[in-house]
Amino acid sequence: MQTKHNIKRGVSLYSFQEETFLRKMSLEDCIAKASELGATGIQVVSEQSMPGFPHLSDAFYAQWHEWMEKYGCTPVCHDSFLDTKRHKGRNLTEEECVESVIRDLKHASKLGCSVMRILVSTSPELMEKCIPYAEEYNVKMGIEIHSPWHFDQPWIQRHIEVAERTGTKHFGLIPDMGIYTKRYPRVMKDRLIRNGATPAIAEYICEAYETRIFCEYVIFEVRSMGGNALDIAMAESLRHNIWSNPKRLLEYMPYIFHIHAKFYDMVDDETEYSIPYNEVIPYLIQGGYEGYLCSEYEGNRHIQDISEVDSVEQVRRHQAMMSKLLGEGQ
Amino acid sequence: MFDKYMIMETGFCNVFQEQEVIGFQLQARLPYYRGLGLSMVEDIRITVDGNAVPREAIRFTTLGKTYSLEEMETEMVGRWEFGEVATLTINQPGGLSSGQHEIELVEQLRISYLPFPSITKDKKTLAL
Numbered sequence: 001m002q003t004k005h006n007i008k009r010g011v012s013l014y015s016f017q018e019e020t021f022l023r024k025m026s027l028e029d030c031i032a033k034a035s036e037l038g039a040t041g042i043q044v045v046s047e048q049s050m051p052g053f054p055h056l057s058d059a060f061y062a063q064w065h066e067w068m069e070k071y072g073c074t075p076v077c078h079d080s081f082l083d084t085k086r087h088k089g090r091n092l093t094e095e096e097c098v099e100s101v102i103r104d105l106k107h108a109s110k111l112g113c114s115v116m117r118i119l120v121s122t123s124p125e126l127m128e129k130c131i132p133y134a135e136e137y138n139v140k141m142g143i144e145i146h147s148p149w150h151f152d153q154p155w156i157q158r159h160i161e162v163a164e165r166t167g168t169k170h171f172g173l174i175p176d177m178g179i180y181t182k183r184y185p186r187v188m189k190d191r192l193i194r195n196g197a198t199p200a201i202a203e204y205i206c207e208a209y210e211t212r213i214f215c216e217y218v219i220f221e222v223r224s225m226g227g228n229a230l231d232i233a234m235a236e237s238l239r240h241n242i243w244s245n246p247k248r249l250l251e252y253m254p255y256i257f258h259i260h261a262k263f264y265d266m267v268d269d270e271t272e273y274s275i276p277y278n279e280v281i282p283y284l285i286q287g288g289y290e291g292y293l294c295s296e297y298e299g300n301r302h303i304q305d306i307s308e309v310d311s312v313e314q315v316r317r318h319q320a321m322m323s324k325l326l327g328e329g330q
Numbered sequence: 331m332f333d334k335y336m337i338m339e340t341g342f343c344n345v346f347q348e349q350e351v352i353g354f355q356l357q358a359r360l361p362y363y364r365g366l367g368l369s370m371v372e373d374i375r376i377t378v379d380g381n382a383v384p385r386e387a388i389r390f391t392t393l394g395k396t397y398s399l400e401e402m403e404t405e406m407v408g409r410w411e412f413g414e415v416a417t418l419t420i421n422q423p424g425g426l427s428s429g430q431h432e433i434e435l436v437e438q439l440r441i442s443y444l445p446f447p448s449i450t451k452d453k454k455t456l457a458l
Contacts (some may be wrong), residue, residue: 021332021413048366051411085442086369088403121443232389301331 003327005285008292010034010041010076011315012260013049015297017307020049028067033312034194035071037200037319041079041292043117044105044262054103061110069111076292077142077174077258079117080104092265094126099139109137115258115291117174120146124158127171131162141259142174150179150244151252163255172255176296178262182243183274184209185264187302189234196307197230205234215239246280253287264299266317270324281325293322332361334450337435338415344425345456349437351425353387354458357415358435361450366439368392368402372447373438376420379432383420392416430457 011034019025025033027049035044046053050060068075080102084092103120108116108289116139118127127141134141143159151160156173163171173296184206193202201222208218215238224234249256265273284293295318300309323329341357356376360366374390376383390397392410396419402408410416418435432455439448 014363021335021359023413023437045364046414049365051365051414053365066387081364083367083370085440086367088369088372088440119443268413298359305334 003285003330005288005326006290007281007326009039009319009322009326010043010259010292010294011037011039011319012043012045012077012079012294012296013313014043014045014079015295016311017048018300018304024124028196031067031071031073035073037312037316038323039295039319040072040074041076042073043079043258043292043294043296044075044111044113045079046111047081054107056107056110064111076294077115077117078104078108078111078113079266080108080119082122094129096179097126098129098133101126104131105130105133105137105139105141108139113139115140115142115174117258117260120144120145120149120155124162125242127159128162128166131166131168131171135168138170140170140172142258144174144260145173145175145179146260147176147178147181147242148240150242151175151248154246160252160255161285172257173252174258174260175249176260176262176273177277177280178260179242179244180246180276181241181274181315182210182242182279184238185274185299185302187265187273187299188237191302191305192234195230195292196228197234198228198281201225201227201231202234205231205238209238210240212243246283249280249283249289250287250298253289256289256291258291259284259289259293260296261293261318261322262296262298263314263318264297264302266314266321269317269320272318272321275327277321281322285326295319295322331363331412332359333450333452335359336361336437336450337433337454337456339454339456340432341415341417342431342433342456342458343443345419350423352423353419353421354425355417355419356433356435356456358418358437359411359413359415361452362435362439362441362448363412365409365414366441368397368405368408368410369397370440370442371402372440373436374399374418375434375436375438376418377434378426380432383422387421389419389421390416391419426458428458430455
């Protein structure tokens with residue numbers, strides 16, 4: 001197995017959303033913790049972590065850069081949004097959309113981020129219009145390949161066509177590791193059962209997911225079984241969870257410059273319950289991926305009803321797992 | 331995502347003006363994982379002991395500014411920040427009686443990338 005690579009570890013501060021929401025961790029605490037856990041790259045959902053966005057002061061940006069230096073971190077990615085439905089009763093015009101993207105590109109640039117996440121719902125036409133601005137601010141815009149979208153999905157193919165045709169270095173792809181959900185997440189299943197889903201039906205849905213039965217058949221079957229509203233909701237959730245072939249990363253590697261390392265449930269320091277990182281990371285190494293893998297914990301919402309969320313411990317385990325799979329310290 | 335944190339357990343009280351009770355207040359947060367512009371907070375519905383509060387009676391206060399729900403619809407600058415505790419004031423002469431009340435809060439958000447409105451509910455029994 002090939003082991004030489006230039007892949008770096010980062011943390012998305014989104015991982016600490018529970019503690020941030022409850023004001024148990026400040027922005028500085030999140031950065032400090034990411035650094036302490038061995039990450040060198042920082043990804044941030046600015047509209048979550050930076051109150052006042054998009055009107056942030058020069059003093060804020062100065063403070064941000066001081067923290068980066070103090071904790072030895074590199075700002076990597078700003079996760080942007082595009083509020084196309086900002087006005088009641090009408091969508092933003094194309095010109096307004098471009099303005100919004102430019103606003104975020106400027107912000108990403110001020111943060112020192114080389115990458116900006118674009119929501120998967122954003123159109124290829126809009127992206128093409130924004131490429132000159134991404135080049136001007138020197139920030140790479142990446143469409144997030146987020147489950148249930150995947151590389152071969154027609155919408156994504158149209159985005160790839162734009163990247164190919166324009167030949168720009170400033171537009172590409174950000175795969176979210178949620179597209180490699182091989183088993184139905186245990187934390188999601190357990191939460192649905194606590195909310196009233198039928199255990200036997202939940203078990204059937206998990207098995208059906210693992211055998212890759214087309215989701216619409218599973219939904220119909222659960223209805224036939226007399227499933228309650230939550231059973232049906234769980235079956236319908238299969239429309240939004242996918243396992244795709246990690247080998248496809250090799251083909252699209254020229255367009256990949258950042259990765260959201262999504263996870264739901266670290267069982268120990270080596271295993272994510274539903275996403276087999278050990279089956280994905282070798283392809284990143286083989287394909288010569290050179291960006292960051294940013295831990296993105298999203299399990300809090302499934303466990304907060306029964307237990308104290310410990311995002312820091314989850315991220316610690318995730319970083320430990322990635323470090324091992326990347327062959328660090330060998 | 332943060333459904334269970336929407337209604338705060340603190341800050342539930344009657345509101346006085348010159349010794350007259352003119353309404354009541356509760357503290358609330360967004361269930362969403364980021365802050366949102368106020369124009370995208372489509373609706374806030376409050377039910378007390380099974381009785382719905384009229385939409386016109388609700389005032390929303392965040393970061394020192396107060397809005398009616400109608401005013402929020404066209405507010406393009408103000409935001410309800412992530413985890414930020416906002417105050418909901420309900421104009422209701424006489425307020426609420428002392429003792430326990432079952433409060434239900436529904437927040438309806440217009441999230442651009444979702445094909446449908448995001449409607450989230452929290453219910454708590456609070457004491458006055």
